[in-house]
Amino acid sequence: MDNSANSQHHLVNDPPENVAEEPQENYLNEGKGLMSWLTTTDHKRIGILYLLTITFFFCIAAFAAAIMRADLTTPQGDLVISETYNKLFTVHGVLMIWFFLVPSIPTVLGNFLVPLMLGAKDVAFPRLNLASWYVFVAAGVFTLYAMVAGGVDTGWTFYTPYSSTYSNGHVISMAMGIFIAGFSSIFTGVNFIATIHKMRAPGLTWMRLPLFIWSLYATSIVIVLATPVLAISMFLVMVERLFGVGIFDPALGGDPLLFQHLFWFYSHPAVYIMILPGFGAISEIIATFSRHRVYGYSVVAFSSLSIAVLGFLVWGHHMFVSSQSVYAGLVFSLLSFLVAVPSAIKVFNWSVTMILGRVQFTTPLLYAVGFLGLFTIGGLTGLFLATLAVDVHVHDTYFVVAHFHYIMVGGMVMGYLGGLHLWWPKITGRMYHEWWGRIGATLIFIGFNLTFFPQFILGYLGMPRRYHTYPPEFQFLNVVSTAGATILGLGYLLPFIYLIVSLKKGKKAPDNPWRATGLEWTTSSPPPKHNFEQTPTVNEEAYAYKD
Amino acid sequence: MGHLSQEVHEAYRDEVQEKRTGYLGMWAFLSSEILFFGSFFLAYAVIRSFHADAFREASGHLSLLWGTINTAVLLVSSYLIAFGEKAFELRRNKAGMLSWAGAAVLGVAFLAIKFYEYGEKFHHHHIPGLDFKAEDFQHPQGAELFHFLYFSMTGLHALHLIVGVCWISGMVLWFKLRKGRTIQTTYVTTAALYWHFVDLVWVFLYPMLYLIRP
């Protein structure tokens, strides 16, 4: 896998201008028309289908957030009534989590890159892969129906017995959407597991895999083992609502905490379903633009796996102020501290990699640096919340809202956008505008902090989440937050525009524009239908940068 | 991809790789299914810890005889699937198809018995939520929850079995239409694994639901 030599050789013989003149056969121009896309089993095309779908859901969810932030500029909440506000945060949470964050990196970048990085022709089960997209779309239809038909006011957590008995919203349809979306996740997870185990190119041993693959492997394990539990918790809510049986209703002999146990058994690990792929993208970006092997490769690889396991032992930290036993609370609190260890190891290793390497401040690297800052803040405030006594004070306040946005938006979305930029030339065959890219990344970083840092303070001062009115003394910080959200929105709009523009106006991308290692860079940009002219053979470790 | 045989999907190098991948992929999916039914087992265990007496009493209202017969039916069907799988691998396609058809018939028999049992429940007005005759039980609240779990768990299991019957009989038909051509053992392996798993779930449902009677 002598990549640097390979790419240089390529650049000498086949300069980008040359590529421009005769369009080569690739996965994009192989087969035309809508039907060729809707019936494709090509993992690269399925990745594009997912990209379009999740971008659509992101826009709706972001729009809901925009209305909420606008409403929160005044203490009285002049824009919408309480009921509408409840429906807005529900749809924002449900769409962002299950229809954007959970699928984002795995189904877009993962689908596109896993076979390429492994030197395989496709994923293990190409038809299952396409099926997962259709299932995902069906899930989206149920969820959007619930939204259009009148909405749901339970919040994305669907706590019982409110969701199962008392709420007047279209809970069944929305829970059905989430139930179905789960199967789409499981299909993707199963596919990745089988692909990574069995489809690696000759010579590509486990310890030579890119860290992106390691993190997606860990993610797939979490997806496969956690998602079915969510499915059952949603199933029980639906059935209970339909038939009026009370498995979660104390008045009918049931127990609401049973729902919370099932729900958080999935939903805490779901944080790792969202963030682990982000870790993977960040590892690739940092190695590429530090021109250095990721420091402590095996430690970083195994920390992904240990997060996947430890992540399942901590769900009770969401239930400290429920009627959960205090002894269980103690155990969950202790175990929660433990998860911080592998996460911190990763942050240290990435920082050391950048110190040891020669850093190039390109757009993806700016996203990665932003990720490091925001994820660290998000992770450290997580320790506050894992502490029993502190949690009692800040539970259900904006402190929690700020914390998980730092992890999931600050961490995950930065990782996703960074990865999207890193591999954009490979996916589309075009280069995006570098300066606009840097401006976008900077705006997002500033806008994000301005939006969510004030929310830590608001929460600590006692402003509860999920209310659209608040005491007047909180107005200043809320206005700052909304102003930040405007900048953040602008920051997201920029890549949306310049990436689309690059499809027409962007420079043709060479096969390996970043002179990166990794099998995906040895094939053409965009890759041919079967990825490689010949099955590649690997004979060195990952990130073998020699300059 | 001309150099590959027609029987191997183009993503794979050869049939061995394809079969191993199919086996592993199916197990990965089944590990998900373990947690799927496992969450129901958890719900059962928690609710039963609240209503131990009611569960015992309500279990007495299920037909032990039909439950036991159904367990035997599924165990035999699993044997037929295992026998048929081996036959397919040894290229004794006729024996394979015959024993798989037998397994599918047993699957249908299981479903028929199950729906007869459901019919009995309707007849006795023991349908949780919709039509539940509380007077029949000393502990009606727990008994209703037991029946709720009974219907959801056996219902989900029956759904899985319906998928299994369609899958198995569909494959037998398909093999028959492709007469004379080799049969991909990958497809055989994955279908067999799925069938056995559905059987496994019932193996646990049987003591949980039928054997706790007073």
Added chain:
Amino acid sequence: MSQSHEDMPSNALLLGILAALMVLLGAAFSLVWLPHGPWKPFLAILIAGAKAALIVWIFMRARYHDHTSWLFIIGGIFWLAILFTLTFADYLTR
């Protein structure tokens, strides 16, 4: 793929497993007539576990395949154990 006889169970073994499963079913069935005790449900689940082990080991060919799939067989059971243990860590200490 030519299949050798070592990587599949013999006909006698398959029949033997079926017979063992039926014996276990009989044992579980006869539990109903034994006097009550807290051990009974555990015994019933234990018998079910024995049946399951036989099915996985021979019918599902766990014995004959490479060990990667074991990861997921054991993984599924282990994760289910996590779900039960930590949930009951709450319920049993209230």
